[in-house]
Amino acid sequence: MSQDWQRLNDEVTALIKEARANVLEKMSDPLTVNEKTNRKDLVTNVDKSNEQFLIAGIRRIDPTAHILGEEGFGDDLKSLDGRVWIVDPIDGTMNFVKQRDNFAIMIGIYQDGEGQLGYIDDVMNDVLYYGGPQLGGVWANDERLSAPANLALADGLIGASGPLVIHDVAQMHKIIHVSAGMRVYGSAGIEMINIMRGKTLGYISHLKPWDIAAGQILLNTLGVRVSAIDGKPLNMLSSNLVLVATEKAQRDILQIEEDDVSL
Amino acid sequence: MSQDWQRLNDEVTALIKEARANVLEKMSDPLTVNEKTNRKDLVTNVDKSNEQFLIAGIRRIDPTAHILGEEGFGDDLKSLDGRVWIVDPIDGTMNFVKQRDNFAIMIGIYQDGEGQLGYIDDVMNDVLYYGGPQLGGVWANDERLSAPANLALADGLIGASGPLVIHDVAQMHKIIHVSAGMRVYGSAGIEMINIMRGKTLGYISHLKPWDIAAGQILLNTLGVRVSAIDGKPLNMLSSNLVLVATEKAQRDILQIEEDDVSL
Numbered sequence: 419m420s421q422d423w424q425r426l427n428d429e430v431t432a433l434i435k436e437a438r439a440n441v442l443e444k445m446s447d448p449l450t451v452n453e454k455t456n457r458k459d460l461v462t463n464v465d466k467s468n469e470q471f472l473i474a475g476i477r478r479i480d481p482t483a484h485i486l487g488e489e490g491f492g493d494d495l496k497s498l499d500g501r502v503w504i505v506d507p508i509d510g511t512m513n514f515v516k517q518r519d520n521f522a523i524m525i526g527i528y529q530d531g532e533g534q535l536g537y538i539d540d541v542m543n544d545v546l547y548y549g550g551p552q553l554g555g556v557w558a559n560d561e562r563l564s565a566p567a568n569l570a571l572a573d574g575l576i577g578a579s580g581p582l583v584i585h586d587v588a589q590m591h592k593i594i595h596v597s598a599g600m601r602v603y604g605s606a607g608i609e610m611i612n613i614m615r616g617k618t619l620g621y622i623s624h625l626k627p628w629d630i631a632a633g634q635i636l637l638n639t640l641g642v643r644v645s646a647i648d649g650k651p652l653n654m655l656s657s658n659l660v661l662v663a664t665e666k667a668q669r670d671i672l673q674i675e676e677d678d679v680s681l
Numbered sequence: 682m683s684q685d686w687q688r689l690n691d692e693v694t695a696l697i698k699e700a701r702a703n704v705l706e707k708m709s710d711p712l713t714v715n716e717k718t719n720r721k722d723l724v725t726n727v728d729k730s731n732e733q734f735l736i737a738g739i740r741r742i743d744p745t746a747h748i749l750g751e752e753g754f755g756d757d758l759k760s761l762d763g764r765v766w767i768v769d770p771i772d773g774t775m776n777f778v779k780q781r782d783n784f785a786i787m788i789g790i791y792q793d794g795e796g797q798l799g800y801i802d803d804v805m806n807d808v809l810y811y812g813g814p815q816l817g818g819v820w821a822n823d824e825r826l827s828a829p830a831n832l833a834l835a836d837g838l839i840g841a842s843g844p845l846v847i848h849d850v851a852q853m854h855k856i857i858h859v860s861a862g863m864r865v866y867g868s869a870g871i872e873m874i875n876i877m878r879g880k881t882l883g884y885i886s887h888l889k890p891w892d893i894a895a896g897q898i899l900l901n902t903l904g905v906r907v908s909a910i911d912g913k914p915l916n917m918l919s920s921n922l923v924l925v926a927t928e929k930a931q932r933d934i935l936q937i938e939e940d941d942v943s944l
Contacts, residue, residue, distance in 0.1 A: 512861060584846065
């Protein structure tokens, strides 16, 4: 790894720690909560202020950065050329609002479309997950993570988003039936952490780029597959129906999807 | 509260702490996992040994105790007369097996059918939730818990069991639609803790007596309603489709159930 990437990592780590402290401080005041597209799609004053804080920090670290942010304070990106930072200031905003727990701050750094460094901060547990090809591994604070076991779908739990389960999108019911069971945690970041920790073997959800940018980098580094539900690469400039899974479980799930199409 | 109940509480607390230490020690060895009714209904050597340990301890504490235990090492109860101890040695066995996290040790103590003291030990977080009418409150280790906010269904997250959601039992889809969202954690004990902490406003699941015995006592003490899905009292000698909810959310959910019947 180059010294440049190491220095970049040090700077991003420091930035996220500062962002976390700001978020915790703001949580002691009442939140201002607004609806975005509907009453289950929320944004708070903390999402907004934290995105502004992170973007200002990124521009100091990397003045030529292209930045894609959930709350729209970044750039209007048309391509992934150059160095692109993808920012989710509060992932799991509903959990943040209703639980004051189980949410994350996330940043993914891409270079010409290739993931380089990813960061998921589990704010309430005070654990920063970070790593990527430029660091040659993934860490949880000071602990280096080993790759999760390559479980078949039948041998583990699968995370899912509630609406996909209720509407049985993409054969969710069959996938859950084959698995050992489903879990719903309400935050893509928390789901990614559970997969890194081997607590679930995968996750299926409709996601925006900022929901999956960091997780894709971290999980790929640990040998976990991240793709669209048809196995193809994600489009990091739009929404995707995302399938995250161990290699074996990905194969099992893609087979279920294929059987569906052939009916 | 009588000194007898205080002494009982001290003894049960000590017993559960010892049981927890045993479980943690056994977790460093490979588990022996067997299926009960199907491949998603598991029992391990630790469920069994911990139930035997707890029952032996209960018989020392209360020689005339009637004991109902999940794994069948207790008594064959025909009534709730006298002092009845209801024991779940590992609640959330699938989580225990697949996650090594998010499971609980639970004991509920009933006197002539009335809940007196409840215990839910969140093993991996080392927090023992205990209390009931005989203690006049609920504690999480040394912290006394206040009653969770009396949220309406629309204002909070609802916990559910996966199969109820998939099969849309008891209007689950409508209930989830009205709520702020659903979560699935895979352990009744962990769900009860989330409700006590105000992280979810309720939980709906098919439960056996040992899944709900402790939670019913703790939650009632905090003003949260525990009933069958039709609002009637639970039968603590059989399975129930259980509705746990804040007072307002219970009313909202019972209304949804009633509308269903009137169709």
